[in-house]
Amino acid sequence: MQIGNLLLLLSCALSGLPDVGDHHGKSCTVLRQAEKFTSPSNRQYYMQYKREYIKEIRKAKIAANDDYINSASNPTKSMWQIINKNIGNIKRNIESSGLTSEDFNNYFLGIANRLVKDMEKGDIDPLDNLRNMDIPNHFTFSKVTFNE
Numbered sequence: 001m002q003i004g005n006l007l008l009l010l011s012c013a014l015s016g017l018p019d020v021g022d023h024h025g026k027s028c029t030v031l032r033q034a035e036k037f038t039s040p041s042n043r044q045y046y047m048q049y050k051r052e053y054i055k056e057i058r059k060a061k062i063a064a065n066d067d068y069i070n071s072a073s074n075p076t077k078s079m080w081q082i083i084n085k086n087i088g089n090i091k092r093n094i095e096s097s098g099l100t101s102e103d104f105n106n107y108f109l110g111i112a113n114r115l116v117k118d119m120e121k122g123d124i125d126p127l128d129n130l131r132n133m134d135i136p137n138h139f140t141f142s143k144v145t146f147n148e
Helices: 003-016 029-034 041-071 075-087 102-118 126-131
Strands: none
Touching: 041 075
């Protein structure tokens, strides 16, 4: 493909804006064919027109979104629909697991008692540690610095 034909096809693609959907211009065969060029000047033309193509797609999407919002009976709702679609925040059906909020409450209320009950009893009484400590007869406070 000659560079003149490439520029003509790219210009046509830019003006016609084929496939302004969610494909971000990936379906434009003209751009995919142009990626095969390896000479620096052809690559420069390709990159320039690719940037313009993407810019035009963005403008078309913004215009389409503006029209959608302005013509909607509830503009705020339609705006949030567009935002959620673009960030991938689409509600999905979640299968019911059969668990209720009461089940969760019962689990978390009883987990501490079950953990204590399941713990092995130790041979050492924790109070033995205090009995075996050498505790001084007097206690005083001393001044400390920030570095200590």
